[in-house]
Amino acid sequence: MLKSNQPQPTKSNNPITIVDVANFLGVSISTVSRALNNKSDINQKTKDAIIQAAIDLDYKPNFLAQSLNKGSTHTIGVIVPDVGHPFFASVLAGIQQVANNTGYRIIVCHSNESYRIEVLNTETLMACRVDGILISHSKETTEFDHIKKITEKGIPVVQYDRVNSELNTSNIIHQDFKGAFNLVEHLISQGCRRIGVMSGPKEMQICKTRIEGYKAALQKHGIEINNDYIVHSNISYGEGEQILNYFIGLENPPDGIFAIVNRNAIEMMKAAKEKGIKIPDELAFAGFGDDILAQYFEPPLTVYNHFPTRIGEIAIRMLIENINNKSNFNPYSKIVEGELIIRKSSLKKGSCL
Numbered sequence: 154m155l156k157s158n159q160p161q162p163t164k165s166n167n168p169i170t171i172v173d174v175a176n177f178l179g180v181s182i183s184t185v186s187r188a189l190n191n192k193s194d195i196n197q198k199t200k201d202a203i204i205q206a207a208i209d210l211d212y213k214p215n216f217l218a219q220s221l222n223k224g225s226t227h228t229i230g231v232i233v234p235d236v237g238h239p240f241f242a243s244v245l246a247g248i249q250q251v252a253n254n255t256g257y258r259i260i261v262c263h264s265n266e267s268y269r270i271e272v273l274n275t276e277t278l279m280a281c282r283v284d285g286i287l288i289s290h291s292k293e294t295t296e297f298d299h300i301k302k303i304t305e306k307g308i309p310v311v312q313y314d315r316v317n318s319e320l321n322t323s324n325i326i327h328q329d330f331k332g333a334f335n336l337v338e339h340l341i342s343q344g345c346r347r348i349g350v351m352s353g354p355k356e357m358q359i360c361k362t363r364i365e366g367y368k369a370a371l372q373k374h375g376i377e378i379n380n381d382y383i384v385h386s387n388i389s390y391g392e393g394e395q396i397l398n399y400f401i402g403l404e405n406p407p408d409g410i411f412a413i414v415n416r417n418a419i420e421m422m423k424a425a426k427e428k429g430i431k432i433p434d435e436l437a438f439a440g441f442g443d444d445i446l447a448q449y450f451e452p453p454l455t456v457y458n459h460f461p462t463r464i465g466e467i468a469i470r471m472l473i474e475n476i477n478n479k480s481n482f483n484p485y486s487k488i489v490e491g492e493l494i495i496r497k498s499s500l501k502k503g504s505c506l
Contacts, residue, residue, distance in 0.1 A: 169212040178206055228258045229472060230278030232271060232288040234315065236263045238416075239444040240461045241289070244313065247465025248287065255473060257284075268293035275299045285309035285472045290317065292354050292387065309475035309482070313468040315359060323475060324486040325468045329359050329441075332457035333366030335493045336439040337411050339455065341374050343501045345409030345437055348376075349400045351421070352413045353388040360385075363413050363441060382407055386417070393420025401430070408436060409499070415440030415447050415456055422450065422498065437499040452497035459491040 188203035262274035353360040412418035418440030443458035
């Protein structure tokens with residue numbers, strides 16, 4: 154029997170629980186639970202009164218506790234190495250869109266390109282009892298025991314972009330070799346014969362693969378590989394101008410530059426324009442990855458678009474597939490095809506789009 158003439162509920166500084174709602178109305182906890190879960194075996198008048206009381210008391214369900222009772226939190230952890238980078242922002246957009254459509258919540262952790270923080274991120278997500286983890290590794294990460302510990306516990310993991318192929322996980326990868334090859338071959342088609350490359354850390358797999366694509370394009374066209382034209386970096390903001398100064402200071406400076414990451418190409422282009430270097434006729438540029446800045450910088454940058462939003466969408470769908478089929482799921486890799494987009498930064502006089 155519901156209590157009548159209840160006083161106006163007062164808000165508490167502590168979270169309101171289902172017990173508080175039951176006590177306020179003088180009914181059992183199970184009755185409140187059935188009403189809030191829209192069960193049919195409860196009087197409609199009682200159900201309406203309980204729902205109204207829950208609203209008045211500002212009761213918010215503890216979704217984590219509810220999910221744990223069902224053996225799942227319906228939460229996915231995402232580890233991002235550089236949340237400020239347009240590529241990873243677009244990946245997150247793809248992940249969030251699919252999460253919204255499938256009823257999953259996501260917890261985003263930022264490793265800030267630090268191996269130590271990446272390990273802490275995994276520990277935090279495990280403590281939050283996530284159902285699975287999406288991860289792209291930091292520039293510093295060369296040891297992967299923290300991921301092995303997760304997979305050994307039966308928690309699904311999907312690696313995206315920066316992956317380690319020795320881990321027993323599903324992976325989303327893009328066409329690093331093909332993209333680099335196509336960009337460099339395009340520069341060659343524009344008459345470039347001395348092509349410099351601004352790469353990232355030597356140990357990072359995507360950098361190794363893109364360098365292989367760069368070298369393969371040169372070899373195909375009979376151009377000798379000159380190690381003076383291969384520069385490794387931390388692919389951080391501010392390094393572009395420094396590396397451009399190195400290139401133009403060589404006895405035979407490059408007539409084309411391929412940047413492993415497009416934002417570094419734009420940094421170098423900005424510095425080149427300030428020095429009065431004519432782009433692309435004196436120095437052509439191409440970069441891996443597309444975004445708004447690459448499109449609207451003047452001149453617009455030639456890129457290989459690896460479709461980061463699509464990568465995020467596919468990665469989370471793959472993870473959900475793994476979560477739903479743990480017992481008979483076999484990890485696999487999926488390649489996301491990219492596209493060469495030719496713009497004015499690489500088109501010599503007499504060429505056309």
